[in-house]
Amino acid sequence: MPNPLPFDTTDIRLLVTDMDGTLLDEEGRIPDGLWPRLEALTERGIVFAPASGRQYGMIARLFEQVLAGMVVIAENGAFVVQDGEELSSITIERSGAARIVDALRAYEAAGNEVGLVVCGKRGAYVERTDPMFAKAFSQYYAYLTAVDDALDHDDEILKLAVADFEGQGRLVKALEPFAASHQVVVSGQHWVDIMSPAVDKGVAVRALQQRLGVTPAQTVAFGDYLNDLQMLDAAEHSFAMANAHPAVQERAKHITASNTEGGVLQVIDRILAA
Known part of the structure; x- marks a missing residue:
């Protein structure tokens, strides 16, 4: 059984993760081991939301097999979509x-x-x-x-x-x-x-928390680069990758293994083991 995390995981309800340099492997692929873990997270009532600077269409393509019901935070939080329906957006004039x-x-x-x-x-x-x-x-x-x-x-x-x-x-x-x-x-x-100055991943995560009735204490977030900082701030349980920018490691509450070592999957296993 994986070592327990240094916080209570029994009430976690939202897991948000950056993609490049965080969830995806060195080839930019979703690790195969994610799919059964997503099913287990759903069974536990934990919402999984990828949050990326990538385009919505590209994220949707990567998660095509599990996209139904999934919330996607795209364009660094400027565009949030669920089941093809726009939940929120912030545009530039x-x-x-x-x-x-x-x-x-x-x-x-x-x-x-x-x-x-x-x-x-x-x-x-x-x-x-x-x-x-x-x-x-x-x-x-x-x-x-x-x-x-x-x-x-x-x-x-x-x-x-x-x-x-x-x-x-x-x-x-x-x-x-x-x-x-x-x-x-x-x-x-x-x-x-x-x-827009009103956009960042943290704004999107806080809006999603409000929509879902989830608190920061019920949220886990993962990131590796500077555009992830506000997202990490929105989660009481924030993780920087071992390969993360130094400022991200300093800001996060915890450090996990690098993206190439499946750091996100390792933490998910520890959450599911509780």
């Missing part, structure tokens, strides 16, 4: 998005290598389709449209995701003029997300 896109085009024209994805409710939109950029975005977006102008559509805009292939430090600095009106979040080694 198109005029603000246009100003940011203009700034990114100027940044690229100055010799910086970046790629932009405009993330909407129905799908995502890109201008670049070259192999380097396609490799960067293909694992995150199931519904993607190549367009001449990334804003030339009528979809509601949830997020702008920008890949900087030289690292995001310079890009974050270039986006500082928008920090007062938008949220600029480092979401991965090469990715920066730009969203």
Whole structure:
């Protein structure tokens, strides 16, 4: 039997986990051992909710075999869906998005290598389709449209995701003029997300807790990167992965094994053993 956790697990009702670098393995796949554990969590009355910067369509595809009834927190909390029904969303005004896109085009024209994805409710939109950029975005977006102008559509805009292939430090600095009106979040080694200041995974988790009648004391959360911090704050029982960013490890209440060692599955086993 797994070692018990340092808190009472008998009243846990919600388990929320980031995906890349947290739940998914080194190849970006859901570990096979998750499926029987999800069934056991459901039998215990514990809601499982993936929470990711990924597009809803991509998350839904990964969890297709168990999607019925599942709550999906997508686009860093900007879009929450259950059974195809929108539970909540927070969008970016198109005029603000246009100003940011203009700034990114100027940044690229100055010799910086970046790629932009405009993330909407129905799908995502890109201008670049070259192999380097396609490799960067293909694992995150199931519904993607190549367009001449990334804003030339009528979809509601949830997020702008920008890949900087030289690292995001310079890009974050270039986006500082928008920090007062938008949220600029480092979401991965090469990715920066730009969203409404009202969006983060923690906001989405708290709204879900309220909807389900679940408290932070009944919530377990897992994360590895900076865009997971607010989500961890929303759970009394928060776990950082062994491979997590140092700031995430400092913020979380507990540390579990890395994503490559199945750290999330290990904690689930300890919850189910109670």
